[in-house]
Amino acid sequence: DAGVTQSPTHLIKTRGQHVTLRCSPISGHKSVSWYQQVLGQGPQFIFQYYEKEERGRGNFPDRFSARQFPNYSSELNVNALLLGDSALYLCASKGPYEQYFGPGTRLTVT
Amino acid sequence: GQQVMQIPQYQHVQEGEDFTTYCNSSTTLSNIQWYKQRPGGHPVFLIQLVKSGEVKKQKRLTFQFGEAKKNSSLHITATQTTDVGTYFCAGEGMRGFKTIFGAGTRLFVKA
Numbered sequence: 001d002a003g004v005t006q007s008p009t010h011l012i013k014t015r016g017q018h019v020t021l022r023c024s025p026i027s028g029h030k031s032v033s034w035y036q037q038v039l040g041q042g043p044q045f046i047f048q049y050y051e052k053e054e055r056g057r058g059n060f061p062d063r064f065s066a067r068q069f070p071n072y073s074s075e076l077n078v079n080a081l082l083l084g085d086s087a088l089y090l091c092a093s094k095g096p097y098e099q100y101f102g103p104g105t106r107l108t109v110t
Numbered sequence: 111g112q113q114v115m116q117i118p119q120y121q122h123v124q125e126g127e128d129f130t131t132y133c134n135s136s137t138t139l140s141n142i143q144w145y146k147q148r149p150g151g152h153p154v155f156l157i158q159l160v161k162s163g164e165v166k167k168q169k170r171l172t173f174q175f176g177e178a179k180k181n182s183s184l185h186i187t188a189t190q191t192t193d194v195g196t197y198f199c200a201g202e203g204m205r206g207f208k209t210i211f212g213a214g215t216r217l218f219v220k221a
Contacts, residue, residue, distance in 0.1 A: 042116075099155055103151075
C-alpha cells in the first residue's frame with residue numbers, strides 16, 4: 001500500500017503464452033509474496049521470497065515460478081497460460097509487523 | 111493442509127449498527143492479519159496480531175486473537191458508509207512462510 005509498485009497494470013495474453021509480472025517492494029522490506037485473486041475470492045498464496053530465497057510455496061503448478069533480485073524486486077512467471085489463470089495478481093511487500101499490497105496486475109487469458 | 115474459514119460471507123447493516131466478522135483456522139497460527147478491500151481495489155493492511163488473547167483497537171475497529179491462536183474477530187462499532195468493502199483475515203502458519211486468506215466478509219452499509 002505505502003509504495004509497492006507492480007507492472008504492468010493490465011495484460012491480455014493468449015492460451016499457451018508466457019507472462020512475466022514485476023514487483024518492487026517498499027524500501028527496507030526484504031520479503032516479497034505473490035498472490036492470485038480470482039473475482040469474489042480471497043487472495044491465494046503463490047510464493048514468498050526473502051533475501052532472494054524461496055521461503056514458501058502455495059498449491060500452484062510448476063508453470064508458476066518466481067525469483068527475487070538483489071534489490072529485492074521480484075518477478076512472477078507463468079508458462080503455458082490457461083484460461084483459468086485469468087485473475088488479479090498481487091504482490092505484497094512484507095515487513096516484520098505488516099504486509100502491504102501493490103495495486104496488482106490484472107491478467108486476462110483469452 | 112492449513113485452512114482459514116471466515117463467516118459470515120455477507121453482512122447487510124444499517125448505518126450506525128455494529129458489525130463482526132469471525133475467522134477460524136484449522137491449525138495454530140503464528141500471527142493473523144486483517145485487510146480491507148474495496149471493489150476494484152487491492153487489500154489494504156489493517157493490523158497484525160501475534161500474541162495469544164491479544165486485543166487491539168483502531169478507532170471504531172476492535173481486533174481479537176484467540177487464546178489458542180486459532181481464531182480471530184474484527185468488530186466495527188457504529189458502522190459508517192465508508193466501512194463498505196470486503197474484510198479478509200489471513201493467517202500465517204507456525205511451520206512455514208505461507209499466509210492463507212479467508213474467503214472474506216463483504217459488508218454493505220445502508221445509509
